[in-house]
Amino acid sequence: MKTVATIFFIIFIGTAASAQDTNETVKVDTIEMGIVTQTTPSVIKERMQEVARLYKFKNSRIKKELSFATKRNSPKMA
Template structure:
């Protein structure tokens, strides 16, 4: 019974949604003007600043990756 009522409700809502008149906004036409841009080259030399990262420990990620140790490399206590 609950499934039938739910199905009827969904169908009713769907039909009422389709019955609504869609209000279409009027299309506005705009006038466009074409502006041509001119490129002026400046001969002034601008220095580019490059950013360099400074790490506290040099090559710390590389040293950590290369300093791995395996379980078999450790000495066993007899």
């Protein structure tokens, strides 16, 4: 009885889903834009000074974080 009800439910949902009307068309408004032929050079008036840190070893922070060891990594005497 359960299988018959399940098959009936699946067929009912399938026919209800295929009966939906999806023929609606949506119109999109388009905008025409012309081509710009004149270009002006952009001038940066204000320059910010940024501080850069120099490390003695390349990727020292990354290597330190990747080389961590847990308590279970150490060998134990049997």
